[in-house]
Amino acid sequence: MSGTGFSLWLSLRVALLATAVVLPIGVLIAHVQARWRYPGHGLVTTVVLLPLVLPPTVTGYYLVMLLGREGLLGAPLHQLTGASIMFTFWACAVTAATMALPLVVRTVQGAFEALDPTYEEIAATLGLGPVATFLRVRIPLAWRAIVAAGVLAFARAIGEFGATMMLAGNVPGRTNTMPLEVFSAYLAGDDARAHVLVLLLTVVSAVVIVVAERLARRPIG
Numbered sequence: 001m002s003g004t005g006f007s008l009w010l011s012l013r014v015a016l017l018a019t020a021v022v023l024p025i026g027v028l029i030a031h032v033q034a035r036w037r038y039p040g041h042g043l044v045t046t047v048v049l050l051p052l053v054l055p056p057t058v059t060g061y062y063l064v065m066l067l068g069r070e071g072l073l074g075a076p077l078h079q080l081t082g083a084s085i086m087f088t089f090w091a092c093a094v095t096a097a098t099m100a101l102p103l104v105v106r107t108v109q110g111a112f113e114a115l116d117p118t119y120e121e122i123a124a125t126l127g128l129g130p131v132a133t134f135l136r137v138r139i140p141l142a143w144r145a146i147v148a149a150g151v152l153a154f155a156r157a158i159g160e161f162g163a164t165m166m167l168a169g170n171v172p173g174r175t176n177t178m179p180l181e182v183f184s185a186y187l188a189g190d191d192a193r194a195h196v197l198v199l200l201l202t203v204v205s206a207v208v209i210v211v212a213e214r215l216a217r218r219p220i221g
Contacts, residue, residue, distance in 0.1 A: 004193060006173060007181040008200065010092070014177060015158035018096035023150050026104025031134060033105070034112035051163075052102040060166025063095060067167065091168035092175050096157035103156055104149040111145030112138060148212045155208035159201060 033045060051059045067074040069084045078084050085091050119141060123133045139146065161179040168175040170184060178201055185194035 004181065004196060007176050007178045007197070010089070010176070011158050011178040014089070014092045014096050015154050017093045018100055018157040019150055019154045021093075022097045022101045022104050022153055023146070026101050026149065026153070027108050027139070027146060029101075030105045030108035030112055031138065034109045048105050049102045051099050052106075056099065056160070056162025057166055059098060060095060060163035063098060063163060063167045067091075067094065086167060087169045087171055087175060089175070092160075092164055092177055095163040095167050096160045099160050099163055100153035100156040103152045107149035107152060108142065108145055111142040115141055151208055151211050155205055155212075158204060 029048060064071060066072050067085050069075060069078045074084060115138060119137050120133055123137045159179055164177060164180065170176050170180045178197055182194055182197045185197060
């Protein structure tokens with residue numbers, strides 16, 4: 001497989017895996033944040049949303065301190081198994097998921113907060129518990145926002161660069177995702193390859209914007 005083909009396939013796999021992981025996690029976090037106010041609520045919101053405002057390289061540095069060979073979690077893992085997540089496919093997936101999670105939480109939390117509480121009150125009178133109400137009432141009512149969040153997460157994951165460079169590096173044939181391949185092509189002066197990669201990423205991003213906007217404009221419920 002050519003360098004461009006590998007990078008495209010790698011980016012698609014990374015983005016799909018990251019989206020599949022962060023979407024259910026993000027929906028649960030959004031549900032908790034929208035439903036309850038508890039000690040530490042603001043702290044959780046801050047931690048979850050930090051990757052939206054921090055430079056990606058800073059987020060990547062935190063991930064290295066957490067998952068690197070000498071990191072808080074990475075060191076015990078390396079000592080026990082001899083394995084390291086750095087410079088692997090899994091490093092690409094972790095960084096993509098980390099950067100995509102805030103978009104999911106922010107999008108879905110806003111939708112949950114906008115729901116008419118009457119629906120939940122009716123569900124309670126029908127004997128539905130909290131879990132059943134969440135699964136059978138809140139999620140169906142907010143499904144457009146959840147789908148839009150998934151689309152945005154996929155786009156953010158496929159376009160991730162800075163944090164990926166920090167944790168996964170730019171290893172040809174292993175971690176050279178599409179954005180990293182654009183960077184490599186630019187540094188090498190290979191304008192033709194850079195143009196193709198940029199065009200592909202631009203098309204994907206444009207499609208994502210159109211889909212997300214159409215979903216966002218439709219009423220919830």
